[in-house]
Amino acid sequence: MLDVKFIRENLELVERSAKEKGYKINIQEILDLDDTRKTELSVVEDLRQKRNEVAGKMKGGKPDQELINAGKAIKLELAEKEANLSETEEKLKALIKTVPNIIFDDVPLGGEEDSVEIKHWGENHQTGVDHLDYAVSRDWVDFERGAKVAGAKFYYLKGELALLENALLQYGISKVLEHGFTFMTVPDMVSSRVLEGCGFNPRTSDQSDEYYIEGEDLAMIATAEMPLTGYHMDEIIDEDKLPLLYAGYSACFRKEAGTYGKYTRGLFRVHQFNKLEMYIFCLPEQSKELHEKILAIEEEIWQGLGIPYHVVNIAAGDLGAPAAKKYDMEYWSPVNQKYQEITSCSNCTNFQAQAVNCRVRRKDGTIEFVHTLNGTAIPLARALVVLLENYATEGGKLKVPEVLRPYLGGKSEI
Numbered sequence: 362m363l364d365v366k367f368i369r370e371n372l373e374l375v376e377r378s379a380k381e382k383g384y385k386i387n388i389q390e391i392l393d394l395d396d397t398r399k400t401e402l403s404v405v406e407d408l409r410q411k412r413n414e415v416a417g418k419m420k421g422g423k424p425d426q427e428l429i430n431a432g433k434a435i436k437l438e439l440a441e442k443e444a445n446l447s448e449t450e451e452k453l454k455a456l457i458k459t460v461p462n463i464i465f466d467d468v469p470l471g472g473e474e475d476s477v478e479i480k481h482w483g484e485n486h487q488t489g490v491d492h493l494d495y496a497v498s499r500d501w502v503d504f505e506r507g508a509k510v511a512g513a514k515f516y517y518l519k520g521e522l523a524l525l526e527n528a529l530l531q532y533g534i535s536k537v538l539e540h541g542f543t544f545m546t547v548p549d550m551v552s553s554r555v556l557e558g559c560g561f562n563p564r565t566s567d568q569s570d571e572y573y574i575e576g577e578d579l580a581m582i583a584t585a586e587m588p589l590t591g592y593h594m595d596e597i598i599d600e601d602k603l604p605l606l607y608a609g610y611s612a613c614f615r616k617e618a619g620t621y622g623k624y625t626r627g628l629f630r631v632h633q634f635n636k637l638e639m640y641i642f643c644l645p646e647q648s649k650e651l652h653e654k655i656l657a658i659e660e661e662i663w664q665g666l667g668i669p670y671h672v673v674n675i676a677a678g679d680l681g682a683p684a685a686k687k688y689d690m691e692y693w694s695p696v697n698q699k700y701q702e703i704t705s706c707s708n709c710t711n712f713q714a715q716a717v718n719c720r721v722r723r724k725d726g727t728i729e730f731v732h733t734l735n736g737t738a739i740p741l742a743r744a745l746v747v748l749l750e751n752y753a754t755e756g757g758k759l760k761v762p763e764v765l766r767p768y769l770g771g772k773s774e775i
Contacts, residue, residue, distance in 0.1 A: 362560065362716040363460050365395050365453070371463075378463045381470055381677035386460050394453045401446040408439040458557060461682035462712040468686050472678040476689070482660065483669025489695030492749035493627030496522060502628065514617070514625075514632045518745075521775040525748065525761075526635070526741050528768035530610065533637040533739040536662050540654075542608040542639060547588040549612055550579045555591035558716035560683035560709070570615050585609030585638040586735045593642060594717040598731065600724050604643035604651060608738060611636065624701060627746065634742035641734040644721060645711065648732035652708040655736035656688050659704045662738060665764045668747055669693040671700055683709040696750050703743060706736030 368375050372388060379386045415432045418424065424432075469477045496502040501522035507515035518526060534544055556571065561583070572581040582588060589609045598605070613636050617625070624630065639658065641651050656672065663670055675687040684707040691700035711730035714720070721731045752760040758774040766772060 362457050362558075362712065363462070364715060365391065365457060368392075368457070368460065369395070374463060375460060378677070379461055381464060381468075382461045382680055382682070383472075383678050384459065384461050384682070387456075388460075391453065391456045391460070394449060394456060398446065398449045398453055401442065401449055405439065405442050405446050408435055408442060411435050412439060458716075461680075462560070462685050462710060464677050464680065465686045465708075467674070468680070469674060469676040470678075471676045473676065475676040476673045476679060477676070478671050479674050479688075481669075481671035482664060483667070483693070485669050485693040486695035486751060487698075489750040490753040491626075491696055492629075492746045495749050495753050496627070496745075504627075512632070514630075516628070516631065521759075522745060524769060525759075525765070525775065526745060528761075528765040529739055529741055529744050529748075530635070530637060531768040532665070532765055533662060534608070534610075536658065536665070537608040537637070537639060537738055540606070540658050542606040545589070545607055545609045547582075547585050547609045547611050549582055549614075550574065551582055551587045551591060552578050553580070555587060555594065555717065556580050558594070558713055559587050559590045560713055560716065561587075561681065570617065572614050572616065581614035582611060583615045584613050584636060584735075585611040586640060589638065589640040589735075590713050590733065591717055593719045593731075595719075597720045597722050597728060598642065599722050600644065603721060603731065604641050604647055607640045609638045609640060611638070613740075624697065628742040629701070629746050631742055634740065636740045637738040639706075639736045639738050642714075642719065642731050643734070645729070645732050648708050648710060648734060651734055652686065652688075652706065655706040655734060656690075659690055659706060659736055659738065663690065663692070663703065666744075666748070666762045668703075668751060670703065675705075681707075683707065683712045685710045685712070692747050694750060703747060704737035704740065707734065709733045709735070 363375065368388065369392060376386070376388055412432070412435045415428060415435060418428055419432065469475050493502070499522070501519050503517040503519060507517055538544060561570070570583055574580065588611070589607055592607070612633060614633050617630055617632065639655055641655070643651055660672070670690050670692045673689045673691060675689055680687055687705055687707040689702050690704040692703045694701050710732050713733045714730040719731050720728050722728050748762070749759065752762065754760055754774070760774050761769055761772055769775065
């Protein structure tokens with residue numbers, strides 16, 4: 362979330378970024394409510410001072426009735442004014458949450474179609490197999506029984522495909538460890554504060570993607586980014602400890618709301634999948650360089666798998682609320698003859714850190730908010746789609762990329 366002081370001092374920038382991202386906000390309502398908050402806070406602070414003065418006069422002897430009555434009147438008025446202030450602060454906080462992060466100057470303007478390719482790698486294959494038909498024919502995936510026990514778009518992975526998923530995970534872990542990340546498993550549920558702190562505010566109510574736990578202040582996570590964002594919540598980190606690099610492995614749960622018209626076949630878009638996610642807490646001056654580092658790691662992972670891809674600088678209208686800039690890596694699908702998203706990485710600057718109150722203490726003693734970044738190392742279900750499309754052979758076997766063979770007992774095909 363943005364600081365109201367920043368919003369007030371950068372009205373044009375905030376309004377322009379929100380408009381480019383496709384968010385409708387009322388800046389004047391926020392400023393008016395902040396003015397009300399300041400007035401009410403002044404009244405509350407004045408009453409608190411009077412309460413303390415009266416309390417001081419009551420010490421050291423029996424107070425007269427007039428002083429007691431004055432104390433009671435102040436107490437009642439203070440309770441009323443504090444309640445008003447609390448209500449105003451909650452309204453202001455709710456409004457500020459609707460304001461998205463500022464976009465960087467090099468973010469393309471426009472919608473999804475205006476995103477810009479900045480690089481590509483590999484030779485695009487022209488033939489491939491349908492991953493779902495192939496996996497079903499090998500008895501490697503079972504959507505029917507998944508639907509029977511949990512509903513549509515849930516599934517079982519079986520046999521060698523489940524082992525291939527594990528090989529992908531082990532390969533991904535080895536790569537992030539090489540680059541200094543600490544591997545972590547994370548909670549599969551987070552509180553509403555953490556969820557909101559991540560900044561996943563849908564543009565419309567029908568786009569909410571999370572599964573909520575009835576009767577609990579908990580939601581199932583859509584990505585390990587969520588619990589990792591909350592890992593240093595309400596903490597102050599010493600400057601010399603940054604950057605902190607984490608790689609979280611988790612199950613991910615998504616309603617996949619608002620995906621009408623998008624490619625959803627088989628394992629490509631499901632309600633539950635496993636994912637290895639990179640996450641960084643860093644100094645503000647480090648975040649742009651580290652954004653490029655995350656992208657480079659993603660490219661290294663997929664080049665190792667031999668998968669052709671291109672990298673896209675995402676246009677403002679396709680950015681979520683937290684990101685100041687985002688890269689998508691899209692692999693070439695030989696089946697659909699087009700690029701399809703496989704990973705992404707975002708620089709969220711201090712947007713998430715302000716919401717979860719994560720700060721850095723500089724060497725000179727000053728304190729400010731850290732920057733946070735996130736990037737997908739390997740989304741495992743979708744990665745299986747990629748491998749099945751690209752490595753199925755005419756003889757019915759699946760060729761195993763060389764980098765995965767150590768995790769499959771040295772097998773070159775399965």
